[in-house]
Amino acid sequence: MIWLKLSLAASLIFMISIISYYFYRFNQLYHPNAQAKPKGSPRKGKIYSLSLGLLPWEKESTRQFWPTYVLGIVYHLAIALAFLRLLAELFGLSILSSPFFVVFLLMGTISGLGLFFRRWLNPALRSISLPDDYLANLLVDFFLFAAAMSLWQRTSLFIFYILGLLLALYIPFGKIRHCFFFIPSRLIFGDYYGRKGLFPPPNRKDPFKKAAKAR
Amino acid sequence: MKKIKIEANQEQKELTGKQAFFQNIDYSRALQLSTCVRCGLCAQSCHYYLTDREVKSIPAYKISLVGRVFLYYFGFQRKFWSWWLGSQKLDSSNLDEWTNILFGRCSLCGRCSLNCPMGIKIHDLVRFGRSILARLEVMPQGLASTIKTALIFDNNMGIKPEEWVETVKWLEQELRIERGSSSLFFPLDRFGAKILYAINPREAKFFPLSLLAVGQIFSEAQESWTLSSFNYDATNYAYFLGDDKLAAKFFKRLEASMKRLGCQILVLTECGHGFNAARWESPGWLGYRPEFEIKNVLEIVAEYVKEGKLKLDPSRHKLPVTLHDPCNLVRLGGLLEEARFLLKKAVTHFVEMTPHGIENFCCGGGGGQLAMTEFASQRLKAGKLKAEQIKKTGAKIVVAPCHNCLDQLLELNRFYQLGIQVKTVCEVVAEALIVG
Numbered sequence: 022m023i024w025l026k027l028s029l030a031a032s033l034i035f036m037i038s039i040i041s042y043y044f045y046r047f048n049q050l051y052h053p054n055a056q057a058k059p060k061g062s063p064r065k066g067k068i069y070s071l072s073l074g075l076l077p078w079e080k081e082s083t084r085q086f087w088p089t090y091v092l093g094i095v096y097h098l099a100i101a102l103a104f105l106r107l108l109a110e111l112f113g114l115s116i117l118s119s120p121f122f123v124v125f126l127l128m129g130t131i132s133g134l135g136l137f138f139r140r141w142l143n144p145a146l147r148s149i150s151l152p153d154d155y156l157a158n159l160l161v162d163f164f165l166f167a168a169a170m171s172l173w174q175r176t177s178l179f180i181f182y183i184l185g186l187l188l189a190l191y192i193p194f195g196k197i198r199h200c201f202f203f204i205p206s207r208l209i210f211g212d213y214y215g216r217k218g219l220f221p222p223p224n225r226k227d228p229f230k231k232a233a234k235a236r
Numbered sequence: 237m238k239k240i241k242i243e244a245n246q247e248q249k250e251l252t253g254k255q256a257f258f259q260n261i262d263y264s265r266a267l268q269l270s271t272c273v274r275c276g277l278c279a280q281s282c283h284y285y286l287t288d289r290e291v292k293s294i295p296a297y298k299i300s301l302v303g304r305v306f307l308y309y310f311g312f313q314r315k316f317w318s319w320w321l322g323s324q325k326l327d328s329s330n331l332d333e334w335t336n337i338l339f340g341r342c343s344l345c346g347r348c349s350l351n352c353p354m355g356i357k358i359h360d361l362v363r364f365g366r367s368i369l370a371r372l373e374v375m376p377q378g379l380a381s382t383i384k385t386a387l388i389f390d391n392n393m394g395i396k397p398e399e400w401v402e403t404v405k406w407l408e409q410e411l412r413i414e415r416g417s418s419s420l421f422f423p424l425d426r427f428g429a430k431i432l433y434a435i436n437p438r439e440a441k442f443f444p445l446s447l448l449a450v451g452q453i454f455s456e457a458q459e460s461w462t463l464s465s466f467n468y469d470a471t472n473y474a475y476f477l478g479d480d481k482l483a484a485k486f487f488k489r490l491e492a493s494m495k496r497l498g499c500q501i502l503v504l505t506e507c508g509h510g511f512n513a514a515r516w517e518s519p520g521w522l523g524y525r526p527e528f529e530i531k532n533v534l535e536i537v538a539e540y541v542k543e544g545k546l547k548l549d550p551s552r553h554k555l556p557v558t559l560h561d562p563c564n565l566v567r568l569g570g571l572l573e574e575a576r577f578l579l580k581k582a583v584t585h586f587v588e589m590t591p592h593g594i595e596n597f598c599c600g601g602g603g604g605q606l607a608m609t610e611f612a613s614q615r616l617k618a619g620k621l622k623a624e625q626i627k628k629t630g631a632k633i634v635v636a637p638c639h640n641c642l643d644q645l646l647e648l649n650r651f652y653q654l655g656i657q658v659k660t661v662c663e664v665v666a667e668a669l670i671v672g
Contacts, residue, residue, distance in 0.1 A: 043270065046310070051262040055519040057530075060570050070355060081595055082277040082351035089277065093353070146276040148291040149300065151322045154274055194311070195321065199271045203354060206271040209264045210355030217516065217570030219594055224572075 032189035039193035059216040066215010092132040099129020103168035107185045126169035133162040153195045239373040240380045253326030256371035268356045269306045281351040295348035299361040338365040340611040345563035345598035367478030376608040391469040393437035426462035432499035434470035436507045436639040449666035457545040467493040470510035476604030484521035501529045508564030508638035534574040547670040553583035558631035561596040562638035582668040587629045601644025623652035637661045
């Protein structure tokens, strides 16, 4: 098991190194050195983009396709949980082992499979998909399932490690690397619209505020 | 694909796809290209996809063209996994597809960007793709001609200086007749005026009434303003081409007029892309922030109404009026409220489209589509959504504060038999003006 743990650690270091290299190369590229006088607040735009802007009712695409949104959220939260669990196991910490997590990780697996079938069965989506889209999804689904099983039965821990290792090796090369680029990308997005005074939307109706008012 | 040189004397070596790619990629584009997961949620936000249901119209597909090349030049995987990850070299074999999709199936409206869960500025990546094509001298003939005309004549309609001066004189006479006062002016090259008003040359050529409306408004508000006898074109078709150097060159003409006439505020006409280019994009192209303020005429007119400088009588417009939010002015320009504020003051029956504001659908005339006659049938087809939106409002007057939108709406009116009048905001405001 110690060899497996060491290999897993090495693969995680490899993943971080390659992703860091990407960031380094991107950073070498041109950065515009002047921007227009802002109308709104770029800072508020960035905060909105990473907070309320992620809520399902804030965008037409997620309002219309809320089941996809729910699947996506459960899937990604489960992935985050599984990775934290992988790190906890690697460092010998006995955290994140509540039976509730088993249920949540299984829900994540089912959500992942839901997204897999959505991609496969929707002709438009299928036609823009690459083999990477399917493999990445299945690899993560197995990883989530293994994470759940390792909580259920300690003997299956080595499968969880192996899948974690494979995932870490694959991440820098396939679409899953978006997990590292998502936040900077949303920050660029928030800055762009925040600067123009469109984020947060000036006439935004906050459903929470509305509910509180009604009470 | 036939190559087109925009600037005839340009001594530029022919570039390879890789060189063209690396000349235009920047930090944010590289990062955003690495973020797309092809979730497909952008599809339902695109008026092209919603009207033709073709895979090529899905925004994620459009940016995948650029994304594949990005992976080829920027990843480790180009030698091994081109099939697996779709990485692809940019060469003469894919230039036709790029041109037909990036120019022919996108109006750079940014609706998909707003709906992208990953926060990808899809419209900017499409524009990036266009910029690569421009570097390779591959572009639609119509767009190239418009830009060439603007380079030669200093305006995209090829108006000669004497024609423009004559038009201004005629407008001045019209203004005097309209207002019954011989002391009113349509100022040309007035040094030291507060405002320099940049027009869309289409106004001078085909829609002089929109210029007259602005003249009436400025006169009523007793504004210190001027037109320029040259370098007055607010449009910037190089923006649609993705050629930032050329776009900067066009903006510098307006900057030169501002300096020559010593004006403080550059006010742009109701032109969506012209405003977006000048107000938001120009500093990035120039490498510095212009010393003067840049505003749209709607902002100025809204200020006049708020300050009480203009009094409006809404009862002069009894027909139902709706507003088309131009993408470059609203979703990409940040002018969400000005036009509707003015219309609510100037008409009695204002109806909103569904959806409207930053979620409004593009009319199909953006992205330089009106200049690219090669894609005219696709443009009219993509405008079906807008035509349906208009029909549902029951409006008889559609107001569009953008001349490209205005043209497209006039065509949609004929094509889909909408039975509407199409006007600019300033025209509606001028009609409601109570002359003091």
